[in-house]
Amino acid sequence: MPVVSRFMIKGAFVWLLVALAAGAAIAMFPLPNGHWPGLGGRTAVFHVLTVGWLTQLIFGVAYWLFPRWSKERPYGPLWLGWLAFGFLNLGVAARLVGGGAPVGEVVGGGIQVASVLAITAAIWPRVRIK
Amino acid sequence: MPRASAWMIRIALGCLIVGAIAGLLAASGAPVFTGRVHMDLMLPGFMIQFALGTAAWILPKKGGVRPVGGAAAVFNIGLGLTIAAQILGGGLAETVGRVVMIAGAAWLVGALWPRVRRIVPVRHA
Numbered sequence: 251m252p253v254v255s256r257f258m259i260k261g262a263f264v265w266l267l268v269a270l271a272a273g274a275a276i277a278m279f280p281l282p283n284g285h286w287p288g289l290g291g292r293t294a295v296f297h298v299l300t301v302g303w304l305t306q307l308i309f310g311v312a313y314w315l316f317p318r319w320s321k322e323r324p325y326g327p328l329w330l331g332w333l334a335f336g337f338l339n340l341g342v343a344a345r346l347v348g349g350g351a352p353v354g355e356v357v358g359g360g361i362q363v364a365s366v367l368a369i370t371a372a373i374w375p376r377v378r379i380k
Numbered sequence: 381m382p383r384a385s386a387w388m389i390r391i392a393l394g395c396l397i398v399g400a401i402a403g404l405l406a407a408s409g410a411p412v413f414t415g416r417v418h419m420d421l422m423l424p425g426f427m428i429q430f431a432l433g434t435a436a437w438i439l440p441k442k443g444g445v446r447p448v449g450g451a452a453a454v455f456n457i458g459l460g461l462t463i464a465a466q467i468l469g470g471g472l473a474e475t476v477g478r479v480v481m482i483a484g485a486a487w488l489v490g491a492l493w494p495r496v497r498r499i500v501p502v503r504h505a
Contacts, residue, residue, distance in 0.1 A: 355407035366400045370393045379386045
């Protein structure tokens with residue numbers, strides 16, 4: 251398994267625990283305006299679960315399992331995988347920390363779009379009909 | 381990987397990109413439908429389709445493989461109809477789109493179901 255896949259899958263596990271803990275905290279200590287000061291509310295937690303956990307797990311497994319790019323470079327340009335990993339986690343964190351303000355959602359969303367473009371560029375050539 | 385799997389995964393990646401951009405627009409204050417389109421592109425369009433496309437490629441093939449191309453086409457027609465209806469204001473077309481999408485998903489699950497089974501390892505004497 252390539253190193254970037256291991257980082258993605260372990261990162262996904264970490265976000266899963268963060269999302270479960272944040273969801274439980276929101277349920278136990280609800281705030282009148284829907285989020286804690288400086289942190290996102292339910293929407294941000296939903297994104298931690300769907301992007302940080304599920305999407306990152308899918309990326310990590312696909313990057314490892316999909317047909318090889320070539321014999322010389324089985325996973326293609328590694329920097330694309332690292333770029334996707336960095337942007338995805340930065341984007342999820344930005345949405346969670348800045349999710350209370352619209353600017354945090356826009357910045358986090360923009361970083362996530364960059365992550366999605368990077369992983370698609372890494373995986374697309376490996377989706378081949380045989 | 382089989383043709384149907386490759387196309388499902390490619391469409392799923394397309395949904396992922398367009399869905400992420402729709403989510404960014406929704407966060408930027410774009411019209412309400414962008415948020416709903418974002419949800420449908422990301423959950424059925426990307427996650428469900430990517431998972432089912434990968435399953436159709438990777439599940440055991442011994443014992444026969446049922447074709448999934450028709451089911452994938454029905455699923456995507458339903459998805460497309462749902463999203464188009466949301467952009468144009470919802471209504472009956474959205475309900476029809478969702479029903480068609482569910483029918484496609486059920487057909488896919490039915491085709492993949494028999495391939496989920498125990499593999500008996502071959503023992504050499």
